[in-house]
Amino acid sequence: MALEATTTLNHPVNQVAAVFADEAFQRHVSELVGGKLESFTVDGDTASAFTATIVRQVPTGRLPELAKKFxxxxxxxxxxxxxxxxxADGSRHSDISVKVAGAPVDVTAVQRLIAEGAGTRLELSGTVSSSIPLLGGKIADAAEPFVGKALNIEATQAEAWLAGEIH
Structure with a gap:
């Protein structure tokens, strides 16, 4: 299942990238959806190339009953x-992979932060897949709206975080 999302944030790329690499922000987003940030690590200097690893525990309350059984x-x-x-213009991108323990769902995506004047256009494209034969497509289709919503929440919360509306 394909993921596509675009939004604009009213802050420069370097500030947006810094928020995504901020443990307090990631904890806030996790707790906002009723989850918990289990661990957060950044390898490398966030002013250059770096890798962020975010491990969250998230509730399954909004999943279909069939999925919750598993x-x-x-x-x-x-x-x-x-x-x-x-x-050179400050734009950057990240290759994102998401693994769900105990569920046959994987997400791969590319997130682009594109400098546009004083702001940032955030573009995300990727896929949701499942490794279960025959049912994999249905599982991926069911997971896609949840993944898309999670990514939109993160962007919306980043804008509010940078505007000083939350902390």
Missing amino acids: VGEHLTVTQVEKWTAPD
């Missing part, structure tokens, strides 16, 4: 973001 009340989600160093 995965229980919580899922452990590991998100790895491999960020490039900034381009």
Whole structure:
């Protein structure tokens, strides 16, 4: 299942990237959806190329009953973001992989932070897949709206975080 999302943030790329690499921000987003940040690491200097690894425990309350039978009340989600160093105009991108422990769902995506004047256009494109024969497509289709919503929440919260509306 394909993922596509675009939004604009009213802050420069370097500030947006810094928020995505901020443990307090990642904790806020995790707790906002009723989850918990289990661990957060950044390898490398965030002013250059770096890798962020975010491990969250998220509730399954909004999943279909059939899915909850298999995965229980919580899922452990590991998100790895491999960020490039900034381009000459400050734009950057990250290769994102998401693994869900105990669920046959994988997400691969590219997130681009594109400098536009004083702001940033955030573009995300990727795929949701499942490794289960025959049912994999249905599982990926069911997971896609949740993944898309999670990515939109992160962008919306980043804008509010940078505007000083939350902390």
